[in-house]
Structure formats: C-alpha cells, structure tokens
Amino acid sequence: MSEHKELYDRVFDLIEKHDDWMHNTINLIASENVSSPAVRSAIVCDFRDRYAEGWPGERVYAGCKYIDEVELICIDLAKKLFRAEFADVRPVSGVVANLMMYTAFMKPGDRMMALSIAHGGHISHARGNLGGTAGAVRGHKVQNWVFDEQEFNIDVDASAKKIRGLFQDGKDVKFLLFGGSVFLFPHPVKEFRKIADEYGMHIGYDSAHVSGLIAAGRFQDPLREGADVMTASTHKTMPGPQHGVVLSKEEFADAIKRAAFPGLMSNHHLHNVAGLAVALAEMIEFGHDYTDQIIKNARALGQALHERGWNVIAEQKGFTASHQILVDISETPMKDGRTVEEELEKANIVINRNLLPWDKKRGRDYKTPGGIRLGTSEMTRLGMKESEMDAIAEFMTRVVMKGEDVRKVAEDVAEFRKDFQHVHYAFDTDTPAYAHLRFK
Ligand SMILES: Cc1ncc(COP(=O)(O)O)c(C=O)c1O
Incomplete structure (x- = not known):
C-alpha cells in the first residue's frame, strides 16, 4: 500500500477513534456543543x-x-x-x-x-x-x-x-x-x-x-x-x-x-x-426548555463542586447566570489549570484551563493558570439534569482532590455515559449523538 493511502486510511481511523471517545466522554468545554443529527x-x-x-x-x-x-x-x-x-x-x-x-x-x-x-x-x-x-x-x-x-x-x-x-x-x-x-x-x-x-x-x-x-x-x-x-x-x-x-x-x-x-x-x-x-x-421549538436546563445544570455543578471543597467563583451570586462556571483550583492538590486539564482528560473528562483575574499578580500566565472553566451546554443536550451534575462533580473530585487512579475513573465515566447517547431538544432524537455519515 502507498504511503499516501496509509495516511488517507489513518485519517478515517482517527475520526472513528475520536467519535468513539466522544461517546464515552464528559465534555464540559464551555465553547462547544453537539449539533443535532438533522444539523x-x-x-x-x-x-x-x-x-x-x-x-x-x-x-x-x-x-x-x-x-x-x-x-x-x-x-x-x-x-x-x-x-x-x-x-x-x-x-x-x-x-x-x-x-x-x-x-x-x-x-x-x-x-x-x-x-x-x-x-x-x-x-x-x-x-x-x-x-x-x-x-x-x-x-x-x-x-x-x-x-x-x-x-x-x-x-x-x-x-x-x-x-x-x-x-x-x-x-x-x-x-x-x-x-x-x-x-x-x-x-x-x-x-x-x-x-x-x-x-x-x-x-x-x-x-x-x-x-x-x-x-x-x-x-x-x-x-x-x-x-x-x-x-x-x-x-x-x-x-x-x-x-x-x-x-x-x-x-x-x-x-x-x-x-x-x-x-x-x-x-x-x-x-x-x-x-x-x-x-x-430547532431552537425556536425547543430552546426554552433546553436553555433553562443548561443554566440549572451550571448552578447545580457549581453547588456540587462547592460542597466537595472546590473554590467555585461567585458563590455569593449563585455561581452563575449562564452555562459556565469558573473555578479557582490554585488551592487544590494539583494547583494549576494545566495539570487539572491533563489529568481530567485521562479520566475522560474534557475541560478548559482558564486564566483568573488575579493570576497575573500571582506570576501565572495562560499556560499554567489558576483556574478552570466548565460549561454545561453539551451534557445538557444529551439529557443530563441536576443529579448528573452531582455525579460529574464526584468524578472530578476523585481525580483532582482524592488522586484516584485516572484509568478507574475513566471506566466509570464511560459506564455513566452509556445512558446519555442521544441529542435531546431536537426534532430527530433517535440517531446516536456522535454518529457520523460514512460514504467510503
Ligand atoms: C466571546 C467570543 N467571541 C468570539 C469567539 C470566536 O468564535 P469562533 O470560534 O466562532 O470564531 C469566541 C470563541 O470562543 C468567544 O468566546
């Protein structure tokens, strides 16, 4: 087989691997979402x-x-x-x-x-x-x-x-x-x-x-x-x-x-x-219920992390009025956002490290900031509610606060994700959430 054909096949392999991984992953990237099968x-x-x-x-x-x-x-x-x-x-x-x-x-x-x-x-x-x-x-x-x-x-x-x-x-x-x-x-x-x-x-x-x-x-x-x-x-x-x-x-x-x-x-x-x-x-039809739940979930995730000892920003204001929460992780055992991001990813939990307003004064920059940003849009779209936010906070706590083996947490996350495989708040909710069309 030619070298180029191998690379060509490799691209399809990697797409497949990524899709499989997404099925088993808790994605809390605040700037992402999963589009509906119709989209x-x-x-x-x-x-x-x-x-x-x-x-x-x-x-x-x-x-x-x-x-x-x-x-x-x-x-x-x-x-x-x-x-x-x-x-x-x-x-x-x-x-x-x-x-x-x-x-x-x-x-x-x-x-x-x-x-x-x-x-x-x-x-x-x-x-x-x-x-x-x-x-x-x-x-x-x-x-x-x-x-x-x-x-x-x-x-x-x-x-x-x-x-x-x-x-x-x-x-x-x-x-x-x-x-x-x-x-x-x-x-x-x-x-x-x-x-x-x-x-x-x-x-x-x-x-x-x-x-x-x-x-x-x-x-x-x-x-x-x-x-x-x-x-x-x-x-x-x-x-x-x-x-x-x-x-x-x-x-x-x-x-x-x-x-x-x-x-x-x-x-x-x-x-x-x-x-x-x-x-x-789809948003005109289903957007009210969807966004209502996104915000409830963000507040619930903030509360669940707060109760487990995480320093979630703006506790006095209910943590958030949007889909995001911001967490200062400088006092956790892992100390910087990059380490938290890398360790959680090994446990099938994808999040963003994030600069905090006071990081610069503390000699930090965007590479190793003191914060993480979490968003609930994608997991809400898969049908998760407040009780699932509590479960997610517990998975994160096992990795970051308790230092549990990330492979064990990854297995548990994949098991947890099995019940959330379809996009909700859409006209077609039957097609699996991360399935992609393949013509080749
Ligand atoms: C406030 C704001 N504006 C613009 C953008 C860029 O959007 P896009 O990635 O669609 O170019 C982002 C991306 O996250 C953003 O957070």
Missing part, C-alpha cells in the same frame, strides 16, 4: 462545494436558486429567534462576525472599549501587542473595561469615569464592546446607552457564548437594552454548525452587508448556512 445531515449536503457571493437574489455566481431560498429561510429564522430587525448569516465564524462588526462601525485605528483577556475578554477583542484581532488586524486602540472582581462584572461607575476621562484627554472612544469568553453574569448594556448617545458612540455585544441563552430569553436582551449590533458564534449555547451571525437594527444593514461582501468573504460556507437554518428552527 449534521444538512452540513454534508452539496452546498459545501458551491459559491454564492453577495446577498440572496443579487449573487455574483450562477446556480444559486435553491441556495438562495435556504439562506432567506435562515435569515428569517435568525430575525425571529433573536427578535432582530436585520440578520446577516454569512460570517463563517464568531471572529469573522466580530470583524464584520468592527468594519461596519469603525474606521481602522478607532478606539474601543472591551474586556481584558484576564477578565474574560476574547482574543478577537484584544490589543495589537497581544496579536488580538481588534488591534492587530484592524488597528483599533483597545481600552479595557474596569472590572469588579467581587461582582465578577464590569464596574459601571469606574468604567464610565474612565470613558469620560479618555474624552477629556482628547482620546475619543468610538465603540463600546460588551461580551466575552468567561461570561457568568449579564453585562451592563443599558447602563451605558446614555453615555454612548452623549458622546456619539455605538454599542456592540459579542454573544458568542450566550447567544442560545439570549435567543430563549434566559440571559439578557442586548438589542433591546441598547446594543446597536450583536454578533454570535452559532455553536456554543446555540447548538448549530460552526458558523457566525450578525444581528442589528435595520439602519445598519447596508454597512454590515458590505463588510461581509465584498469586505471579508467570498465563499461563506453555504452548507453551514443550511445547518444553521435547521438549528434555528
């Missing part, structure tokens, strides 16, 4: 090999009559689900959605406010010296929100004072960006609408993590609280394909459309537009 069958359609530059009905490519209709359905469903006047479903990811937002609302070099990475901001919001998309790609000058580490949220008064001070120093701010990757509690959007109007600033909200919760009315409602534009990934709490969306008031539609094409994309991954349309329909 997965949509994203393997022929659209994946086609082009459709531009807006439906005004394409630069021929052959789009069915693709156009699907994209228009997707736009309508997105507008309905997010109660938005305008939706552009072309961004191929959350970062590209953010780039569309920056392009539509700011000139290169304009100044903006965003959360720092240590306080939960995403790299696409960050400064140029960090290689962040806003700074390095668009040249934006990024000032950070003042953060209240007790409340685990933006400090409204101190941040407003900072913005006024910047204007007094001649450093005009053009854009206020809310949202982040560590996102426990709703951000103070409405508190900043007045000051935005006073100084002629626009407000953006990156809902990559919480878009599913927002869609179902379970977190906050940025477009009604004063945001001019909201971006999202469609595959975190919103259980769609890996894609993005930009939502806004109608008055910004033209600028956003131009940012998508000809600005940022030629091909916009049409198969994922089809998958997104299916996911949006």
Whole structure:
C-alpha cells in the first residue's frame, strides 16, 4: 500500500477513534456543543462545494436558486429567534462576525472599549501587542473595561469615569464592546446607552457564548437594552454548525452587508448556512426548555463542586447566570489549570484551563493558570439534569482532590455515559449523538 493511502486510511481511523471517545466522554468545554443529527445531515449536503457571493437574489455566481431560498429561510429564522430587525448569516465564524462588526462601525485605528483577556475578554477583542484581532488586524486602540472582581462584572461607575476621562484627554472612544469568553453574569448594556448617545458612540455585544441563552430569553436582551449590533458564534449555547451571525437594527444593514461582501468573504460556507437554518428552527421549538436546563445544570455543578471543597467563583451570586462556571483550583492538590486539564482528560473528562483575574499578580500566565472553566451546554443536550451534575462533580473530585487512579475513573465515566447517547431538544432524537455519515 502507498504511503499516501496509509495516511488517507489513518485519517478515517482517527475520526472513528475520536467519535468513539466522544461517546464515552464528559465534555464540559464551555465553547462547544453537539449539533443535532438533522444539523449534521444538512452540513454534508452539496452546498459545501458551491459559491454564492453577495446577498440572496443579487449573487455574483450562477446556480444559486435553491441556495438562495435556504439562506432567506435562515435569515428569517435568525430575525425571529433573536427578535432582530436585520440578520446577516454569512460570517463563517464568531471572529469573522466580530470583524464584520468592527468594519461596519469603525474606521481602522478607532478606539474601543472591551474586556481584558484576564477578565474574560476574547482574543478577537484584544490589543495589537497581544496579536488580538481588534488591534492587530484592524488597528483599533483597545481600552479595557474596569472590572469588579467581587461582582465578577464590569464596574459601571469606574468604567464610565474612565470613558469620560479618555474624552477629556482628547482620546475619543468610538465603540463600546460588551461580551466575552468567561461570561457568568449579564453585562451592563443599558447602563451605558446614555453615555454612548452623549458622546456619539455605538454599542456592540459579542454573544458568542450566550447567544442560545439570549435567543430563549434566559440571559439578557442586548438589542433591546441598547446594543446597536450583536454578533454570535452559532455553536456554543446555540447548538448549530460552526458558523457566525450578525444581528442589528435595520439602519445598519447596508454597512454590515458590505463588510461581509465584498469586505471579508467570498465563499461563506453555504452548507453551514443550511445547518444553521435547521438549528434555528430547532431552537425556536425547543430552546426554552433546553436553555433553562443548561443554566440549572451550571448552578447545580457549581453547588456540587462547592460542597466537595472546590473554590467555585461567585458563590455569593449563585455561581452563575449562564452555562459556565469558573473555578479557582490554585488551592487544590494539583494547583494549576494545566495539570487539572491533563489529568481530567485521562479520566475522560474534557475541560478548559482558564486564566483568573488575579493570576497575573500571582506570576501565572495562560499556560499554567489558576483556574478552570466548565460549561454545561453539551451534557445538557444529551439529557443530563441536576443529579448528573452531582455525579460529574464526584468524578472530578476523585481525580483532582482524592488522586484516584485516572484509568478507574475513566471506566466509570464511560459506564455513566452509556445512558446519555442521544441529542435531546431536537426534532430527530433517535440517531446516536456522535454518529457520523460514512460514504467510503
Ligand atoms: C466571546 C467570543 N467571541 C468570539 C469567539 C470566536 O468564535 P469562533 O470560534 O466562532 O470564531 C469566541 C470563541 O470562543 C468567544 O468566546
């Protein structure tokens, strides 16, 4: 057999191994989810090999009559689900959605406010010296929100004072960006609408993590609280394909459309537009129950870990109002997030290490941070409820606090997972959750 055929076969082997592993694993990565069988069958359609530059009905490519209709359905469903006047479903990811937002609302070099990475901001919001998309790609000058580490949220008064001070120093701010990757509690959007109007600033909200919760009315409602534009990934709490969306008031539609094409994309991954349309329909039908349970599960997981001696952040506020919890693991026997991440993975529990606001002062960085971030979207989708969160906390405690043999815990996790093999909150709940189509 040729070396290339061996590698070709190896790829299929590895895909198979990964799928098997996912069947046996507790996945608590807050930015991930498992899409429904219906979404997965949509994203393997022929659209994946086609082009459709531009807006439906005004394409630069021929052959789009069915693709156009699907994209228009997707736009309508997105507008309905997010109660938005305008939706552009072309961004191929959350970062590209953010780039569309920056392009539509700011000139290169304009100044903006965003959360720092240590306080939960995403790299696409960050400064140029960090290689962040806003700074390095668009040249934006990024000032950070003042953060209240007790409340685990933006400090409204101190941040407003900072913005006024910047204007007094001649450093005009053009854009206020809310949202982040560590996102426990709703951000103070409405508190900043007045000051935005006073100084002629626009407000953006990156809902990559919480878009599913927002869609179902379970977190906050940025477009009604004063945001001019909201971006999202469609595959975190919103259980769609890996894609993005930009939502806004109608008055910004033209600028956003131009940012998508000809600005940022030629091909916009049409198969994922089809998958997104299916996911949006599922969320309109099942999203309330699904997101309700996600949040209950996140709080239950926080409580169960807290009761077992873990230092879960924001205990005084019920740990979280979203799908995530953040845990300071610096006092556990394993001490740093990287070790915890590696040991739990050996036990079939997949989590993220995470920087904590005070890590830098303690000489830590993102490689060996003092925290971990856990999310409940995927396990909730498989039908888990509060009692399963208690079981998960116990598995984690056996590995991290009690130092039990990870192979034994991995076996127990696989056994536990046997009862959770189907996606819930979807039209088709019969096909196994991680099954994939194989033509070869
Ligand atoms: C707040 C935030 N924005 C944007 C993104 C990027 O999304 P994507 O991976 O879809 O580009 C993420 C990813 O986790 C995120 O947390």
